[in-house]
Amino acid sequence: MSDVRQHADDIHDQFSDHLDVDIDDVEQRLTTLVDEYKVPMDEARRSVTNHYLEEAGLEREDIAGGGSEAANVEDVDEPEQWIDLTAKVIELWEPRSDSIAQVGLLGDPTGTIKFTKWAKSDLPSLEEGGVYSLQNVVTDEYQGRYSVKLNSTTVVEELDEELEVGDDTSEVEGALVDMQSGSGLIKRCPKDDCTRVLQNGRCNEHGEVEGEFDLRIKGVLDDGIDAHEVIFDKDATEELTGISLEEAKDMAMDALDTTVVADEIIEKIVGTYYRIEGPTFGRYVLADNVEELDGPVDAEALLIKARSM
Amino acid sequence: MSQAQLTREVARRVFASEFNDSTYSFKESDDERAPNYALLPTGDRANRVFIVGTLTETEDVGDESEYWRGRVVDPTGTFFVYAGQYQPEAASVLRDTEPPAYVAIVGKPRTYETDDGSVNVSVRPETIAIVDDDTRDRWVVETAERTLDRIEAFEEWDAEQEAPEGASTAPGNEYAQMARERYDSPVENYRRDVIQALESLEDVDTEAQASV
Secondary structure (H helix, E strand, C coil), rough: CCHHHHHHHHHHHHHCCCCCCCCHHHHHHHHHHHHHCCCCHHHHCCCCCHHHHHHCCCHHCCCCCCCCCCCCCCHCCCCCEEECCCCCCCEEEEECCCCCEEEEEECCCCCCEEEEEHHHHCCCCCCCCCCCEEEEEEEEEEEEEEEECCCCCCCEEEECCCCCCCCEEEEEEEEEEEEEECCCCEEEECCCCCCCEECCCEEECCCCCCCCECCCCCCCEEEECCEEEEEEEEHHHHHHHHHHHHHHHHHHHCCCCCCHHHHHHHHHHHEEEEEEEEECCCCCEECCCCEEECCCCCEEEEEEEEHHH | CCCCCCCCCCCCCCCCCHHHCCEEEEEEECCCCCCCEEEEEEEEEEEEEEEEEEEEEEEEEECCCCEEEEEEEEEEEEEEEEEECHHHHHHHHHCCCCCEEEECCCCCCCECCCCCCEEEEEEEEEEECCHHHHHHHHHHHHHHHHHHHHHHHHHHHHHHHHHCCCCCCCCCCCHHHHHHHHHCCHHHHHHHHHHHHHHHHCCCCCHHHHHH
């Protein structure tokens, strides 16, 4: 089988459930793009696939790109992976758009993840508290947070069993080695449900707005083996630094510069050892519980080990 | 599943004696922006280090613009830290701090060849913070632990090299191999440094001594 024929065959297989596609027609379209217009094969595949998607009135999510594999919630760390989950519906939220049938939170023993079920996928309705086997869902990512999408190829099966849901809490320990930009006294977009951090007084979504002050720290906690990114919200920042939001505003006012707050914070926290516990969002740990590690350390066990090596 | 994002380089824990022996540096790819690594003699790579010690001396060694050199001492030796106009925050800490003081430094290893052909290793700081003696002690213990872990992995790899052909089951240790090729000093030296560092911590020695 020629290379083009092989690709044509793949595309044909993807659509065979949805559309009466002639494999010669697929091959012809690929050949035109590749031979005549010198389009690289992967781009040609993409273009031809999109053509049939449009013809069938489908979205890219609706056609499976190969097999899916069983996974746990905590394994989801990449978008556009096809996986099978066994999960409990923890919460259902109000869909914000007519194209979404259901949206909410799924959980399994390893953690929780948002899910979206498209209206046109025509799947059975999920009940809050129900445990389901969900085969062939696709992962997605937005700003470091992952979700799964149920689509028309997803097989939903209600299971008659209880499932313990673990929280995504992690505990990290190490020295705070860096504070990233966007820390200290910041301004957020005041529009409803937006809260984006303003860059030079501008919100990515709403343009120039009168921002609202907030305090936060984006830090890096490093134990010499891994570097973890941690976020302190206003309360955690106030507690950690002893600087309240009001004091931070006064400091910035006096200096006519908001960066003085970050400078002051960095001096207080960088180089200090902490144990931080909290929920994880993508690659971030949200600092719920913060403990400064300043007590004595036990060197004896290590000394015995070193001498016996 | 693979990590999609570029991961931040970890800050390795390494004592001064081993750091100053890390004279060989390398890149993992030909890309111009590929990170630079110092090869640690116990068999690991370090693009960034976290050190805590006593700042004992600072001096402006620059000609036209300020270029600050700080000596930072740990139980095994001295780190040399250089900060100039491109590290303004770190330079100002070196300028303003009255030694002696405990400092915590995050920085990158840098090597330079002297006129007589020997290679010196120094730290180019990203941040310097004043810390207390508890933090210093915690760092010594943590660095001892990380160093012992590296030595252990090195020795496991080393033992496999002597095993009869085909009997090897241990995972490869790329950087132990590289260290063996590049350096002469045996890892045993760094084990002794670890012991010396731990013994230097007060109140530890007498009790542990009894159990040997």
